[in-house]
Amino acid sequence: MSIATPLMAPADWRDFLALTKPRVMTLVVFTALCGMLAAPVPIHPVIGFTAILCIALAAGAAGALNQWYEADIDAAMRRTAKRPLPGGRMERQAALHFGVGLGSFAVILMGLAVNVLSAVILAISILFYVLVYTVWLKPRTPQNIVIGGAAGAFPPLIGWAAATGDVTLMPVLLFMLIFLWTPPHFWALALFVETDYANAGVPMLPVVAGEVVTRQHIGIYTIPMAIAAVAPWPLGLAGVIYGIVSVATTAYFGWLAYRVAVRRTGAEDKMTPEKRLFKFSILYLFVVFAALVVDRWVLA
Known part of the structure; x- marks a missing residue:
């Protein structure tokens, strides 16, 4: 006679929100908004709102993919052990799909609704954070945060490009x-x-x-x-x-x-x-x- 293994409880909206690292996203959105507002040309409010939304979604996607890849590391650290993946409230595959879907949507919407340059920089920022910083640098070198710091530096550049179409x-x-x-x-x-x-x-x-x-x-x-x-x-x-x-x-x-x-x-x-x-x-x-x-x- 086999003993049934308890199923993982389905993740709720709070777990998906936690994947996006909302506290980090606050600074990302703020610096992007400032970059946009400091630009020498005005931007239509609807286009500006769309650009900021895309930047927020992209930041959330990068955070989700970071937590998907670093689930084992997060489990070993006291300050991250209660995140959705190490806390056992979500499957890693769900975090991966959520991150890829959110990031793809953000980049496509930015390109269609704002301009191509801001969409390209947005895509680069996601890929840099996930592939260059999370996958390559962080586990290999103590200079990880030096080079990887570029990932968090893109938002004002994207905000400016959204408003002006150039850099x-x-x-x-x-x-x-x-x-x-x-x-x-x-x-x-x-x-x-x-x-x-x-x-x-x-x-x-x-x-x-x-x-x-x-x-x-x-x-x-x-x-x-x-x-x-x-x-x-x-x-x-x-x-x-x-x-x-x-x-x-x-x-x-x-x-x-x-x-x-x-x-x-x-x-x-x-x-x-x-x-x-x-x-x-x-x-x-x-x-x-x-x-x-x-x-x-x-x-x-």
Whole structure:
């Protein structure tokens, strides 16, 4: 007599929503919207809404495909163990189909409703995040987040391209800002969840090179990030509002990064410098990009 194996409960809408990494999507959508609104030409509200919808769907698709591929890694990490796949609430095949379907729909809709250039960049961003970062870089090199940071830097470029149909120096600088922001942001996180990455066998910089090297790299990468952040003002691509906000917030970011870089004690407290840097780094991008839009509309 055989004993029946209990069936997996079907996933509900909350599990599919969790696959899209909604908190990450918030920053993606915001920077894309700012890139669109900062463009020198207006975009029709319906086309603009469609473009942002496509970017959100594409980000969700990339998140779903990332979780499909990394289900085993997520299961080994405390902060991701309750996601739908490692939590046993969804089959991996369902996540794969959901991600591929969502991404394909987003790219096709962007190409038909907005323009081909924004659709091409959108497709590249999905493929870069899934194939280059998730499949190739992340499990193989401690520089994964350096090169892989390009995946999260595409949204303002796509937003700008959706509005203008081209790419100029300004969206490239916005791309570089996020690209160079990503290493200190994620390495600050990696410093206080290092055990998670070690248990999962992910070669993040603190695991492979140690805390001292990681802290040094945070300080080093903050320098070109600061240049990219402030550059639009002296180059005449943004006005005084953006200039003041970017200089002030970047200076504070630099101060936090310096404190992380010179910290040598392993003592724990409620808010270590790396936690402060990680939390502020998220607010930092929101503030800088919002200042760009305000600057564009106030001084236009």
